[in-house]
Amino acid sequence: MYLGSWLNRLGRGLSRPIGKTKQPIWGSLSRSLTLSSQRVPEFSSFVARTNTCGELRSSHLGQEVTLCGWIQYRRQNTFLVLRDCHGLVQILIPQDESAASVRRTLCEAPVESVVRVSGTVIARPLGQENPKMPTGEIEIKAKTAELLNACKKLPFEIKDFVKKTEALRLQYRYLDLRSSQMQHNLRLRSQMVMKMREYLCTLHGFVDIETPTLFKRTPGGAKEFLVPSREPGRFYSLPQSPQQFKQLLMVGGLDRYFQVARCYRDEGSRPDRQPEFTQIDIEMSFVDQTGIQHLVEGLLHYSWPEDKDPLVAPFPSMTFAEALATYGTDKPDTRFGMKIVDISDVFRNTEIRFLQDALAKPQGTVKAICVHEGAKYLRKEDIEFIRKFAAHHFSQEVLPIFLNARKNWSSPFAKFITEEERLELTRLMEIQEDDMVLLTAGQHEKACSLLGKLRLECADLLETRGLALRDPALFSFLWVLDFPLFLAKEESPTELESAHHPFTAPHPGDIHLLYTEPEKVRGQHYDLVLNGNEIGGGSIRIHDAQLQRYILETLLKEDVKLLSHLLQALDYGAPPHGGIALGLHCGSF
């Protein structure tokens, strides 16, 4: 997931939900248009109109105006509602004989035709004002009208409440874009990115530098798109990120770089991953982890829409180990609880066989989550779904047990649980009436991962059953820190690979472990998580050539020749540096 997805959510928050209103909420749109500026932009400079439809108010009474827009609808050949990018206004179609041609133009043009109308801003007759419409106090008495372009019969109406299939929306993207929702989303994104630029460039001296996108391949990372060059057998590669360029810019003394950078990953399309995407790409010299965190908090605070609750900084933070132990994931959704609890000690003397077996192993644990009101809201088929999910996605030693807290505990294993265990469990997990507990046993990471997934599945299920668990208006940011620097390779567990990328600097306190127990070294990597989605990530980089060479060559067994240019650059006075990238969708186009 990228920032863009929650931009859309922000957008939805600003307008009323689609399908629940018959009136586009242009009012909230024009309010947010002042976002990125102290002054309201001139929307009618350089063009053949004097005003936009949406901006007209009682203060314009008596003014002669020229408007350009689309015919939204017509009522009894008397009124016409004209729409442009800023809203709707009512046009009074003249009825007198002398204005026959104006009348004809306005009455005969099909809906969604483009017209230019000149006339006078007049007050609506008493009692005919429309308080739901920002321009509802006035109307335009048309004097001239010109048909600029006629519209054919539409495949769907341009109204937010008209439901369209995704396929139809994509086929007629240019019509879909006319909806107030799409207009709002695109404008909101533009304004937020502009505010981010102001913050970085104007307030904090960052330099916006464009890096090449047709470049040579670099080792590691995601699969890259290749672009055949004019020389047979030679290819450009589209970048996954400007990582190496920005590090070289720091070596070049640029001090503070940023770019709204287009990136590419040839990994096939998934709902949360597109082949091309955009990131706010940032790098700074002489900075530490805290510095980058403060920068990003300031950046988001500054660019946050004014009509939303301001963000509270600093954002909470959590180590990777804590996130895994408590939420079973490195990107916890902290909008709700249902945390994982280690209940190994409760079952040290259990008679339940699979718990016994699990605890007998060197790293065996018993873990559980308590689903509040789960016994009340979840149905038998839900439980079945959860059991199947656990069985399907995890190996057999991981098995859930379901305990029902309604008076007496209901579970296939209930009779094997002693009263003492029951009391201790209730105390540890704060179990209340109607709760449900999901219990599993196994190795720490595996048990946590399973419960982390079940936690989200349960939240989805509870919400389907009508229990509001995650407030859609809540934006719960979280830093996840202290990731391991290396992971054991899946296909060959005695070898190491970078948890993120090989340029991440080790935690200063763990440097000595690099030479003894590298798998225990923490990296100076940080992820920014929002509502359970990773929306940004970055690290302090290695600026010491010798250390970088040791990690690449000795620990990761990489061919250093492919990265010799970077290693050489580090040798020529590279400053300490670090950065971050925040994902943005490629717009809603």
Add this chain to the structure above:
Amino acid sequence: MYLGSWLNRLGRGLSRPIGKTKQPIWGSLSRSLTLSSQRVPEFSSFVARTNTCGELRSSHLGQEVTLCGWIQYRRQNTFLVLRDCHGLVQILIPQDESAASVRRTLCEAPVESVVRVSGTVIARPLGQENPKMPTGEIEIKAKTAELLNACKKLPFEIKDFVKKTEALRLQYRYLDLRSSQMQHNLRLRSQMVMKMREYLCTLHGFVDIETPTLFKRTPGGAKEFLVPSREPGRFYSLPQSPQQFKQLLMVGGLDRYFQVARCYRDEGSRPDRQPEFTQIDIEMSFVDQTGIQHLVEGLLHYSWPEDKDPLVAPFPSMTFAEALATYGTDKPDTRFGMKIVDISDVFRNTEIRFLQDALAKPQGTVKAICVHEGAKYLRKEDIEFIRKFAAHHFSQEVLPIFLNARKNWSSPFAKFITEEERLELTRLMEIQEDDMVLLTAGQHEKACSLLGKLRLECADLLETRGLALRDPALFSFLWVLDFPLFLAKEESPTELESAHHPFTAPHPGDIHLLYTEPEKVRGQHYDLVLNGNEIGGGSIRIHDAQLQRYILETLLKEDVKLLSHLLQALDYGAPPHGGIALGLHCGSF
């Protein structure tokens, strides 16, 4: 040529020329840093320094500061000059025994090593101030020092006056970037683009929308880069420009779009054309040609560096026909004269055979340019070069004659020129002593094109010989208008092709000619020319589906199926619209 090239020239104008100074002009850099903002950015937020090296002045006297930077040079182990992205400052190395370790750190680190130094800002002793250095009144009495990264022996010194080959500069790009000139250029570009964004987004309500770069091929235009997809035999195409996207955005009612857009052309690298480049891409609804011109003039005026003479708007304009007749090109360099003059009438009765022949043909003309002081400054080998150039690049009917104005005219043809012709020529071309006239005969376009090229060659030659013709500080903008809408295909002159692209709207006064003499139709296309380089171009687009279909199908014989989505979009209420793109280099990275 793109805007970027003259950005570099602007940069050069701001600093003193390379090679003529031993002191980087950091002063002018920090002045221009306030360009894009009313407030000076905080350059030391979030990092381990209190100040930048370059910002310290007498007003900081007595302050304890922490600085991070590169060791520029050291004098007698007593002084050290520290450099960061904002300038230079002198560090006083402590000499007392108690500070031995600080002294050792600062004296032993090689040049270009990265250090952090803390100390007190003190006044330099009387008489030791350096007025050429912005920080020349003060120095830092070092108290602590830390070596952050040592630097190996450099391939070249980081000083603007040290000449480096282009190859060496590219190999060690990160070292080249440390020069004040490169730092300045990158910062200037960032600031100008930010100002352009402010102008478009904040002042005039444009929406910054990112369009896809992995998309399907579109017919016509330059050769596109293809990107193999995961589906065998299917390819993405990298866009030459977001032309169709921005038109569809207008149909979508976005009203005002802009994008700093990466574009691609697979045409091989040339000095003025790279496979990837960036353009400021703009599109507006309800606009005419004048509207776009005003917008661009305002945009450049607003983003122009403050320490340059402000631009004067409106820019002069010229029709394509006039540009060709007067300058022999569609992108005239109007910084100097040497205009083409039609002298056909002078030679109606000439005895010179090739002029006779030329004038006897239906469209035959005789043309000339007068090279002021050409006879004085140009040498025999220059004349030889010009003759060869003309012979080599143009067909044989085009031949130059050289007339020497020093007292008697010197030319192989001089004896065939009558006194009357001589007087008339002198009057028409304002020939003075020591001038040289280049004369040619042939068909209008060909004669003009040749003289247009010779005009530039002569200017180059005169400048090599020491005559300053084109002021490098002059920025001479020019609009070129009224281009033909179609050109005869070179390989098949009875067929038409678009002079620019098939979406350009015809001139309103010429619509009727579309059906009778389409080759005479002028298009609503405009080019922006700066000092003889096309830096931007755009047009009012066709918004009428029927007209667009007629031009594509009947006149251009294109397969309309490939553009059916655009034709369909025009049918659903497309507003009148137009736009422009201004070229920007991809930065100096």
